[in-house]
Amino acid sequence: MANSIKEIKAQLANNPSTELLAQLATDPRKGVQAALQQLQRQQEKLVVRQQALQNRLVMEHELWPNYPLIAGIDEVGRGPLAGPVITAAVILPHDFAVLDVNDSKQLSAKKRQELYLKICAVAIDISLGIADAQMIDRENIYHATELAMAQAVEHLYYQPQYLLVDAMHVPVALPQRRLIKGDARSASIAAASIVAKQVRDHLMTMYDRVYPGYDFKDNAGYGTQKHLAGLAALGSTPIHRQSFSPVKQYHH
Structure with missing residues (x-):
């Protein structure tokens, strides 16, 4: 007896074999064909998400052979009237595969929280820097942010060999690349932007x-x-x- 459509959907959800897919392709039932089409759409979306991640790792792959430890640096909170600027430095592993890591401003709060936990679970190292309101008033917002970025780099347990930075220069003696819209172009910077945003949002809630x-x-x-x-x-x-x-x- 042929499997029910419900059973077939369960099989499709669980990494189906090529044989099973070939067999189901000839199944005349509409529900089976709809389930196959849905699977194909999901797989196509997955390929797009995987490709997007690889596009954001191009610079890292280019640099890793010479600089195995690369830190992505970003900040959150330059525009507000209250609260600190939070900076983050994140060193990703070379097999980093967390999908959808992108500029934190482009993610929903729920997605950000989910990615934050995944980044914390797999990152080689994460560190924070803080410029409070007094420091911002004393130094000016731009310089205070630079100092907080340097703080994040200096607090890392593993000393990075290279920095990828979102739109700024970090005042430390390390080779670095300054990228405009870096949080959308580099997974390391995007990961730092997610970490900084989560930490700052939790702080402002407190x-x-x-x-x-x-x-x-x-x-x-x-x-x-x-x-x-x-x-x-x-x-x-x-x-x-x-x-x-x-x-x-x-x-x-």
């Missing part, structure tokens, strides 16, 4: 409880309407950047 009234958990410190209303009503907090113009008007 700050929302410490400093209620600014809606930090939803705006991550950016100058939304609710945030500006909070500033007008409550004044600024120790995590606000006093050198950023909307904050200047609302001193304690």
